[in-house]
Amino acid sequence: MAEIKTVGVAGSGTMGSGIAIVAARAGFRTIVYDTDAAALARARSEIEAFFAKSVERGKLAADQLPVVLDRLTGSTAPADLAACDLVIEAVFESLAVKHALFAALDKVCPPHTIFASNTSTLSITEIAGGSGRPDRVVGMHFCLPAQLMKLVEMSPGLVTSEASFAAAWQACEAMGQRPVKTKDHPGFILNGFLVPFNNDAIRLVEAGIAAPADIDKAIKRGMGYAMGPCELLDLIGLDTQILLCEALYGATHDPRAACPPLVRRMVAAGHLGRKSGRGFYRYDESGAMFGA
């Protein structure tokens, strides 16, 4: 397996930008691909702002700033990812979208290129099935914000070769991340546990057993968790919780993964969480939380 020197990141949203920062910061030549030129430009400016802050905070030497930024390029042409040894996709969480992306990349990337999916809920084996190179597809689920969180859940699909998985694992460590190996299981570890757990908290609210503030206080004080489930759901977004539930319940039919009706009512009412100013709590323009 060739040494990984050039990393492609497909998708320039929050997650894609974060992964690009991680790869470039670690010394990999990094190519960010997106079909939307405006999204690429936004991502570039956010990445530059992040590295500028890193210099201000003493996390990056000032003379390294242009070096790191030189390693990063953007492109709207899939053919530009032909130089990549590893391509990590962070596009919309849809099997069809990921299949279309990898099928297109399979035509332009050399045989040794490993495809990695940042999916948090879809099956790596199913994604690999539409990639044209199922033995060279791995799961690499970064946590948000990727540039600050060290954890990466790494999963081989049923036909992923040991060499591909080992090479991707090595690259992940070289990026300064902490990979953990999980089976190709819906939600892997984090979402597999978190989505049902958060649903259980929503059901307590729905059943009138406890208010969000009491649930959060109980979890934080009783268990020492940094954040209660209702605060976390407001941060994730209630609309995102619906998507996570649909993916997880669709794959497992676990009743705990089924989306509680209250979430759909909240989303219908525009109570999406922090991003809409109201979820389980209310937020002002500065992001300050009320109702806790």
Place this chain on the structure above:
Amino acid sequence: MHYQVMINGVSRSFPGAHRLLAEATTDGDVVVLLGARAGKLLPSLARRDERRAILVELGTECLGVHTGEHRGAEGSNVIGFARFRLGDAEPSDLVELVVQPNAAPAALAGAQALFEGAGLHTALCHDAPGRILDRLLRPFFNATLRRLDEGLATADDMDLTLKLGLGYPEGTIALLERTGLAPHAEISQTLHEALGDPGFLPARRAQVAKARAHR
């Protein structure tokens, strides 16, 4: 605040010395009934209706077991409570306060003032099996143990993932090993019987630990 403490059996909430016990008086308009059989003290308690609050320590049972229930309109000066504690670990500083639909506001305010005055924190919930924390945590713990059996990841990797990914101070497997898998099995089994939800059915590893504890 003047309050009286009456004890009947071993208390899981206050197993040892605590400010709340030390500052109790011989009488008061608030009474704290402590111990595994605390609720048994309720019927014979003098001047029951005149008290501002009567606080009954709960195990896994509902408060209604001690007070009775009436068409969803029950409630009085009796408030249930339990200090959250996992298995053999020390009790946390979180007290779950249990109220019925028509609980007296003055009784609830008294309960909050008493526990918070003793340096504890309170979270309010209605009278339901598992209250807040056991209701949320037991299915999560069982799911973790089941996934371990299914080979999702190693115990260390699952724990590390929860610590790094969610900021938990301790992974679930290590937490259950430290505090006891057998006590988890017992509480989870009780909640499974009360709620019928398969998520509460104790995971195999918890059942094994319970069986070994009772050999």
